[in-house]
Amino acid sequence: xxxxxxxxxxxxxxxxxxxxxxxxxxxxxxxxxxxxxxxxxxxxxxxxxxxxxxxxxxxxxxxxxxxxxxxxxxxxxxxxxxxxxxxxxxxxxxxxxxxxxxxxxxxxxxxxxxxxxxxxxxxxxxxxxxxxxxxxxxxxxxxxxxxxxxxxxxxxxxxxxxxxxxxxxxxxxxxxxxxxxxxxxxxxxxxxxxxxxxxxxxxxxxxxxxxxxxxxxxxxxx
Numbered sequence: 001x002x003x004x005x006x007x008x009x010x011x012x013x014x015x016x017x018x019x020x021x022x023x024x025x026x027x028x029x030x031x032x033x034x035x036x037x038x039x040x041x042x043x044x045x046x047x048x049x050x051x052x053x054x055x056x057x058x059x060x061x062x063x064x065x066x067x068x069x070x071x072x073x074x075x076x077x078x079x080x081x082x083x084x085x086x087x088x089x090x091x092x093x094x095x096x097x098x099x100x101x102x103x104x105x106x107x108x109x110x111x112x113x114x115x116x117x118x119x120x121x122x123x124x125x126x127x128x129x130x131x132x133x134x135x136x137x138x139x140x141x142x143x144x145x146x147x148x149x150x151x152x153x154x155x156x157x158x159x160x161x162x163x164x165x166x167x168x169x170x171x172x173x174x175x176x177x178x179x180x181x182x183x184x185x186x187x188x189x190x191x192x193x194x195x196x197x198x199x200x201x202x203x204x205x206x207x208x209x210x211x212x213x214x215x216x217x218x219x220x221x222x
Contacts, residue, residue, distance in 0.1 A: 048175070049203035050152030052168075057199070059163035060147055065137070068104040072160050072190055075106045077145050078128075079153040080120040082207040087178040088154035089128060091171045095187060096133035102191040103158075106135045110142040110153075110209055145209055154206030156183065158190055166195045170204030177205070 059067050067073045076092050078085045089107070096105050107128045109120045120138060128136045139145055148157060158167035167190060171183040183202045189195055 048205075049170075050154070050206050050208060052201070052204070053151060053155050053157070054149040055157050055165060055168055056148065057165050059159050063144075063147070065106065065108075065144060067159060067163060069161055071102055071104055072158050072166065073104045073106065074156060074158045074187065075108060075148070077108050077110060077139070077148070077150045077153065077155045077157075077209060078124065079207060079209050080109050080122045080125050082124075082153040082209075084176040084206045085124060085153045087172045087176050088170065088206060089124060090178045091181070091184055092134070092156075093127075093131055095171070095184065095191075096131060099188065099191040100133040103187075104135070105133055106137060108137045108139040108144055110139045110145050113141045142209070151209055152204045152206045153209045155204045155209070156187065158187060160190075160195070165199045166190050167200050169200070169202035170206065172205050175205040 059073075065075075074095075076088065078089065092105070092107070095103070109125060109128075111120050125136070128134055137144075145151075150157070152170075154170050154172065156167065156169060156171055157165065160166050167183070167186055169183045169186075171181055171187060173179050173181040181202075186195075186200050186202070
């Protein structure tokens with residue numbers, strides 16, 4: 001048994017001496033290529049926006065959601081189990097902290113049909129409810145999301161005091177990534193009364209809201 005072990009060790013050493021100079025660099029190159037491919041895939045996912053909304057240019061009549069007549073109304077549509085939306089809610093909380101006197105903030109959690117009544121009561125929901133500057137609403141069956149043609153979790157819409165659409169987009173720089181963004185800058189400009197007459201739109205980074213309403217699960221946008 002000892003002789004067989006010594007033979008195997010000898011063969012291994014001989015192989016490494018004769019082929020190691022080629023084998024090890026190839027192995028290192030293969031590992032580097034795999035790691036690089038993984039990072040590129042993550043970067044692509046992080047920067048890939050969700051499906052854009054197609055909201056009405058004017059606030060719909062007969063809506064069960066009250067629109068403020070004294071300041072712009074901001075709505076964020078969320079799926080309670082979308083992992084990307086933690087960053088969206090974080091950025092909304094930052095906005096609400098500085099702009100609560102100049103904007104009316106709503107967070108609408110889309111509730112899929114035929115699920116338990118507390119299905120949306122996740123950590124994301126609890127964080128929103130704990131923020132006194134936010135009006136938190138359960139959007140049963142995603143009816144409001146459908147009325148505003150919203151398809152991605154994290155979507156923000158801002159309507160002015162006259163009910164005209166002023167902003168349509170997201171307020172994060174990427175999926176699940178907090179930080180300053182073009183959308184956040186525009187919302188702050190609207191709050192300060194600096195908005196243009198034409199509505200501004202930008203990409204929303206989040207999971208598919210429409211797909212998840214059908215399945216009851218958070219679904220990534222294709």
